[in-house]
Amino acid sequence: MSNSSERILLSSERxxxxxxxxxxxxxxxxxxxxxxxxxxxxxxxxxGFLELPLLVVVYFALMRRNQVSGLLxxxxxxxxxxxxxxxxxxxxxxxxxxxxxxASSIGVRLDxxxxxxxxxxxxxxxxxxxxxYWVLARALLAQQLAFEPQKTLLLGxxxxxxxxxxxxxxxxxxxxx
Amino acid sequence: xxxxxxxxxxxxxLLLVVFAQLVLLAVQVKNDQDVRMIRVWTVTAVTxxxxxxxxxxxxxxxxxxxxxxxxxxxxxxxxxxxxxxRLKVENIFLKNELATADRAKALQVLQSHVPSKTLxxxxxxxxxxxxxxxxxxxxxxxxxxxxxxxxVTADGIVGKVLAAYPTxxxxxxxxxxxxxxxxxxxxxxxxxxxxxQGTPLCKVDYVPADEKVELGEWFYTSGDDRxxxxxxxxxxxxxVRNGQPYKEIYLEPSGLQRGLExxxxxxxxxxxxxxSAPLTGQPVYIGPPAPAAAGAPQIPGGVVQPPPPTGPGTAxxxxxxxxxxxGDAQNHTFGVGEPGSKPPDFTRLGLPPAPxxxxxxxxxxxxxxxASPPVEEPDR
Numbered sequence: 236m237s238n239s240s241e242r243i244l245l246s247s248e249r250x251x252x253x254x255x256x257x258x259x260x261x262x263x264x265x266x267x268x269x270x271x272x273x274x275x276x277x278x279x280x281x282x283g284f285l286e287l288p289l290l291v292v293v294y295f296a297l298m299r300r301n302q303v304s305g306l307l308x309x310x311x312x313x314x315x316x317x318x319x320x321x322x323x324x325x326x327x328x329x330x331x332x333x334x335x336x337x338a339s340s341i342g343v344r345l346d347x348x349x350x351x352x353x354x355x356x357x358x359x360x361x362x363x364x365x366x367x368y369w370v371l372a373r374a375l376l377a378q379q380l381a382f383e384p385q386k387t388l389l390l391g392x393x394x395x396x397x398x399x400x401x402x403x404x405x406x407x408x409x410x411x412x
Numbered sequence: 413x414x415x416x417x418x419x420x421x422x423x424x425x426l427l428l429v430v431f432a433q434l435v436l437l438a439v440q441v442k443n444d445q446d447v448r449m450i451r452v453w454t455v456t457a458v459t460x461x462x463x464x465x466x467x468x469x470x471x472x473x474x475x476x477x478x479x480x481x482x483x484x485x486x487x488x489x490x491x492x493x494x495x496x497x498r499l500k501v502e503n504i505f506l507k508n509e510l511a512t513a514d515r516a517k518a519l520q521v522l523q524s525h526v527p528s529k530t531l532x533x534x535x536x537x538x539x540x541x542x543x544x545x546x547x548x549x550x551x552x553x554x555x556x557x558x559x560x561x562x563x564v565t566a567d568g569i570v571g572k573v574l575a576a577y578p579t580x581x582x583x584x585x586x587x588x589x590x591x592x593x594x595x596x597x598x599x600x601x602x603x604x605x606x607x608x609q610g611t612p613l614c615k616v617d618y619v620p621a622d623e624k625v626e627l628g629e630w631f632y633t634s635g636d637d638r639x640x641x642x643x644x645x646x647x648x649x650x651x652v653r654n655g656q657p658y659k660e661i662y663l664e665p666s667g668l669q670r671g672l673e674x675x676x677x678x679x680x681x682x683x684x685x686x687x688s689a690p691l692t693g694q695p696v697y698i699g700p701p702a703p704a705a706a707g708a709p710q711i712p713g714g715v716v717q718p719p720p721p722t723g724p725g726t727a728x729x730x731x732x733x734x735x736x737x738x739g740d741a742q743n744h745t746f747g748v749g750e751p752g753s754k755p756p757d758f759t760r761l762g763l764p765p766a767p768x769x770x771x772x773x774x775x776x777x778x779x780x781x782x783a784s785p786p787v788e789e790p791d792r
Contacts, residue, residue, distance in 0.1 A: 266457070266458070266461065269458060269540065270458060270461055270462060270465065272540050273458070273462065273537040273538050273539065273540055273548070274462055274465060274466075274536075274537050274538075276538055277535075277537065277538055288540075302422035302425075302426070303421070303422055303425050306422075306425065306426050306429055307429070310429050310433070314433075314450060314454075315454045315457075315458075316540045317540075318450055318451040318453070318454030318455065319454060319455070319458065319539055319540040319548075320539050320540040320546065321539060321546045321574055321582070321584055321588070321590065323436075323437050323440040323441060324433075324436055324437070324440060324450055324451070325433040325434065325436045325437035325440075326437070327540075328433045328436075329430055329433045329434065329437075332426070332429050332430055332433065333426075333430070336422070336426050375434075375437060375441070376441065
């Protein structure tokens with residue numbers, strides 16, 4: 236009896252922390268992130284380092300705290316990103332699917348409203364994303380891409396800093412419970 | 413079984429989604445074919461939004477500059493008035509120039525420069541990915557664009573159409589590692605394959621080591637790849653090293669030098685001749701030398717003051733004119749004298765003109781000519 240109550244309590248607590256978003260937010264924010272990536276660097280080349288689609292996937296996966304939802308968001312955004320690149324469809328799709336799945340898995344267990352935690356997680360997922368993409372490109376497409384650890388770590392830090400600010404803004408778009 | 417699937421629902425869906433994308437990848441790589449439907453959906457969804465933003469950006473920037481930032485309008489107005497006065501004078505001069513120009517010939521030359529059927533396009537977004545070397549232009553299959561068509565600017569080749577969608581086309585740039593085009597050098601006619609490197613410089617591969625290629629030499633499209641018509645500038649050689657069995661040649665692509673906002677898509681390419689003279693950019697103006705002293709263009713005895721040039725020319729042109737004038741003054745026709753016949757007297761070349769009253773004395777030849785100038789056909 237006590238065991239059952241405890242499980243119900245845990246479940247309720249977890250359910251209470253799940254964030255909900257309106258439909259237009261779930262569609263519009265990833266679309267805006269993709270637009271940013273293909274449009275803004277035309278005028279501000281130094282902003283080309285930003286992986287906004289990845290940051291958006293990480294945010295929604297963390298906040299939704301649902302693995303299926305997270306991996307589907309990752310797959311859709313990744314495939315859309317593939318569509319706008321010259322890569323075969325599936326490269327960004329697979330990587331972002333895994334990012335979405337792992338981010339939502341972590342979101343279940345950790346307090347992802349904490350700023351420091353968000354910073355660390357965004358940094359980690361950026362490095363994971365870049366490394367896994369590099370592995371896939373070499374293994375599946377035989378592309379000889381260069382992987383520069385120092386550059387990746389630095390870009391990861393920059394993306395994490397931007398990500399924390401972006402997450403703060405996206406928090407405002409959450410539906411009130 | 414059902415409880416097993418419920419328990420591992422998430423991981424099962426993950427594996428299914430990843431597996432599906434792996435199959436998608438494998439199909440594309442194996443058949444070398446794209447899954448066009450998904451790309452069309454995405455491009456069709458993103459393109460209107462990108463155009464809308466571009467419209468807002470252009471409109472917003474225009475509104476800001478026209479109606480908000482008026483703090484220097486008065487100074488600008490005065491500057492424009494001064495500019496207008498200057499342009500009016502210049503306009504009168506240009507009208508006079510235009511009246512004497514052979515317009516029909518000029519038009520003919522212009523048309524013959526670009527015989528291919530082209531379509532103007534504007535780049536409006538870059539490809540996704542931080543190292544992207546692809547761009548999107550605002551013309552697509554509705555205007556006749558097809559995959560594989562060449563994209564150029566007035567400065568040279570830019571890339572080729574990777575995928576054509578109804579309202580937009582994806583263009584892979586010459587700097588992309590997947591780009592390749594057949595090229596030929598201007599002087600030695602060495603053929604090779606231009607390849608992108610992912611860096612600002614491109615590599616020309618498969619040029620045999622015994623071919624002679626110089627720094628600064630231009631490469632043009634050879635037409636061998638059946639994408640780029642022959643004769644479009646590809647770039648200028650920035651580095652050449654001998655290797656085995658091929659040279660290592662790096663080009664600076666000329667088509668990307670002035671930005672990519674406006675490009676031409678070659679709907680029907682027509683091969684052109686490769687120019688025989690090196691490209692020099694814009695023509696260089698050479699001013700005429702100072703006019704000769706009045707009344708002393710020529711004196712008896714063959715001492716000739718350099719004639720005023722009739723048009724722009726180099727120092728060599730001026731010297732040639734001087735030799736020709738000396739020959740004319742002494743009734744000598746260059747190129748017709750027998751070997752051993754008396755050459756014209758070049759010894760007073762460059763000396764100040766003698767006064768007219770010294771005419772008879774001036775016929776005396778100098779005692780010690782410094783050097784024998786070459787006697788050759790000056791009109792060649």
